[in-house]
Amino acid sequence: DxxxxxxxxxxxxxxxxxHLPCNHSTISGTDYxxxxxxxxxxxxxxxxxxxxxxVNNRMASLxxxxxxxxxxxxxxxxxxxxxAVYYCxxxxxxxxxxxxxxxxxxx
Amino acid sequence: xGGITQSPKYLFRKEGQNVTxxxxxxxxxxxxYWYRQDPGQGLxxxxxxxxxxxxxxxxxxxxxxxxxxxxxSFPLTxxxxxxxxxxxxxxxxxxxxxxxxxxxxxxRLSIL
Numbered sequence: 001d002x003x004x005x006x007x008x009x010x011x012x013x014x015x016x017x018x019h020l021p022c023n024h025s026t027i028s029g030t031d032y033x034x035x036x037x038x039x040x041x042x043x044x045x046x047x048x049x050x051x052x053x054x055v056n057n058r059m060a061s062l063x064x065x066x067x068x069x070x071x072x073x074x075x076x077x078x079x080x081x082x083x084a085v086y087y088c089x090x091x092x093x094x095x096x097x098x099x100x101x102x103x104x105x106x107x
Numbered sequence: 108x109g110g111i112t113q114s115p116k117y118l119f120r121k122e123g124q125n126v127t128x129x130x131x132x133x134x135x136x137x138x139x140y141w142y143r144q145d146p147g148q149g150l151x152x153x154x155x156x157x158x159x160x161x162x163x164x165x166x167x168x169x170x171x172x173x174x175x176x177x178x179x180s181f182p183l184t185x186x187x188x189x190x191x192x193x194x195x196x197x198x199x200x201x202x203x204x205x206x207x208x209x210x211x212x213x214x215r216l217s218i219l
Contacts, residue, residue, distance in 0.1 A: 034207060043197050043210030045152070089150065091205040096166075097142070097150035 004088045009102040012078050013065060020073040020101055022088030027068050032091035035062065035073045038100070039083040047073065080105050110134070113198050113211035115161035120185070120192065121219050130198035130212045140199040140208065143167060146176045150197060156181055157204050185216065193218050 005023040007028055012018040017033065033052050036044040048055055048062045051072075055077040061074040087100040111132040120126045132139065137156050142150040152165030156175040160207025175181050181200075185192045195215050199208040 032205065036208075041213075043199070043213050044208075046207045046209065049207055091207075095140075095205075095208070096152070099149040
């Protein structure tokens with residue numbers, strides 16, 4: 001099964017951009033890259049997904065490396081409400097959630 | 108509004124009892140999933156279903172059972188064979204496998 005690698009935790013200051021990295025060196029050509037985030041005691045929330053090109057939506061941007069072996073979730077201006085665990089996963093039949101990156105936002 | 112509903116929010120089980128967790132979606136999604144989450148850990152896949160009347164085991168299916176008799180419903184039974192059932196259980200659905208998943212708010216199961 002394809003898997004991803006993320007840092008355990010990251011810190012950022014409020015109102016600054018945040019770049020959350022993800023490595024997926026065994027990604028197959030048809031796997032989409034998905035990002036979710038989870039607030040305490042809630043189910044994960046979909047953030048963004050992409051295949052090859054960079055993607056933007058109202059929540060975030062997704063930058064995908066040309067070889068697709070890594071990607072970066074970009075929060076353009078972090079707020080305290082963005083403090084959560086962020087999961088990078090590959091979209092195949094059996095989606096595997098790792099431990100994700102716990103993002104701390106400093107006021 | 109379309110969404111996915113899990114009930115109950117909190118559930119208590121006595122030793123040796125089976126309990127069933129409910130998951131209903133009105134998103135017209137073909138695929139549905141059950142995950143287990145332990146404190147400080149990521150999500151682990153228990154079972155998933157790609158279509159009605161079909162389901163596959165995930166990574167930790169032992170001690171659990173599911174059914175998919177209707178597109179909208181994917182109940183999970185935690186049997187007495189599951190020796191450590193205390194956890195946060197999450198249900199999700201997606202248009203089909205591999206597409207973005209929508210999650211419910213979870214059921215927290217505890218043993219009395």
